[in-house]
Amino acid sequence: MTMEIEKEQHVLVIFPHPDDEAFGVSGTIATHTKRGTPVTYACLTLGEMGRNLGNPPFATRESLPDIRKAELQKAAEALGIKDLRMMGLRDKTLEFEDDGKMADLVSDLLAELKPSLVISFYPGFSVHPDHEATARAVVRAFRRLPETERPKLHLVAFANNTDADLGQPDIVYDISNVFEKKMDAMRAHISQTIWLLKEMEKLLAQNDEATVQRVKFERFWTYRWDDDKVSELKA
Amino acid sequence: MEPIITAKVQESIDHFANKDIYIHMETTNGAYASHFNEKFFSAGAYIRNARLSYEHGKIVGEGPYRVGLKLEIGWVYAEGLTHYGFDEKGRLLLAGHDFDGKLAVALQIGEEPFK
Numbered sequence: 443m444t445m446e447i448e449k450e451q452h453v454l455v456i457f458p459h460p461d462d463e464a465f466g467v468s469g470t471i472a473t474h475t476k477r478g479t480p481v482t483y484a485c486l487t488l489g490e491m492g493r494n495l496g497n498p499p500f501a502t503r504e505s506l507p508d509i510r511k512a513e514l515q516k517a518a519e520a521l522g523i524k525d526l527r528m529m530g531l532r533d534k535t536l537e538f539e540d541d542g543k544m545a546d547l548v549s550d551l552l553a554e555l556k557p558s559l560v561i562s563f564y565p566g567f568s569v570h571p572d573h574e575a576t577a578r579a580v581v582r583a584f585r586r587l588p589e590t591e592r593p594k595l596h597l598v599a600f601a602n603n604t605d606a607d608l609g610q611p612d613i614v615y616d617i618s619n620v621f622e623k624k625m626d627a628m629r630a631h632i633s634q635t636i637w638l639l640k641e642m643e644k645l646l647a648q649n650d651e652a653t654v655q656r657v658k659f660e661r662f663w664t665y666r667w668d669d670d671k672v673s674e675l676k677a
Numbered sequence: 678m679e680p681i682i683t684a685k686v687q688e689s690i691d692h693f694a695n696k697d698i699y700i701h702m703e704t705t706n707g708a709y710a711s712h713f714n715e716k717f718f719s720a721g722a723y724i725r726n727a728r729l730s731y732e733h734g735k736i737v738g739e740g741p742y743r744v745g746l747k748l749e750i751g752w753v754y755a756e757g758l759t760h761y762g763f764d765e766k767g768r769l770l771l772a773g774h775d776f777d778g779k780l781a782v783a784l785q786i787g788e789e790p791f792k
């Protein structure tokens with residue numbers, strides 16, 4: 443059951459790693475930019491701790507950030523994102539940052555951009571500690587706004603227990619129209635995606651149903667404020 | 678980076694001995710290990726820009742290699758190292774890449790802090 447992507451005023455995408463946008467939501471982003479809707483992508487880190495450095499290595503621990511930064515810029519360009527913000531935090535450290543400052547970072551973006559839609563990760567269902575810390579910061583920043591002033595909050599969930607504990611996504615978009623742009627975004631992050639893409643392109647060429655479903659449909663869960671499990675910020 | 682040549686690495690380890698140096702060290706099996714295999718026990722450690730000084734250090738093994746640095750009252754140690762290189766500031770970069778080309782361990786030494 444798919445639905446139409448609604449027209450937005452401004453879309454704010456918040457993820458911690460370059461390539462977080464590529465697999466799950468790049469078709470949705472491309473649909474918005476194609477319509478001329480402004481999209482801001484706030485990417486919190488440069489994925490400095492990425493493990494794919496190759497053997498033989500194509501990068502070092504120290505050269506990887508610049509490589510991933512260039513890939514992120516290329517992906518943003520492929521998706522028509524004109525406002526890419528690299529927020530300068532460090533990969534794998536977000537859960538150790540001051541939680542209040544993390545929420546402030548999101549609050550500042552909300553105040554400045556007044557987005558009608560925010561896309562991020564679903565807290566409790568996004569696996570990587572940086573994803574979870576980002577998701578919590580988004581929810582805490584939203585809580586500071588009166589309910590009537592909150593943008594829509596569409597979240598990505600992919601933990602193994604998602605189906606069992608969160609249920610089916612309430613939003614499913616068919617992004618076939620912008621399929622090539624999505625592939626371009628994934629290809630832009632080639633240092634991290636090369637093996638995955640090789641496998642994926644092979645399966646797509648064979649019309650493997652599960653892979654087609656995974657790439658052509660993007661799934662979101664609207665945040666359930668009635669079941670808000672993110673802890674309060676300590677004063 | 679190149680496959681480790683122990684003589685080159687040893688020379689560099691000797692060069693940094695008894696100086697105030699900065700260390701980057703990490704071990705990792707990736708933040709997704711337990712997601713893909715719930716039986717997998719994920720562990721790792723990371724220290725960046727720890728400032729210290731060592732009396733002497735050694736690279737040993739037949740490859741993958743091990744490096745130990747003897748401090749005045751302690752040790753720094755890493756195993757599984759496969760590749761080495763130097764950055765533009767002459768810092769020694771040692772890394773262990775697994776069979777899939779994923780970083781498993783890193784040990785880096787420099788006289789200037791890492792970025």
Ligand SMILES: [Zn+2]
Nearest residue numbers: 458459462570
């Ligand atoms: Zn990520």
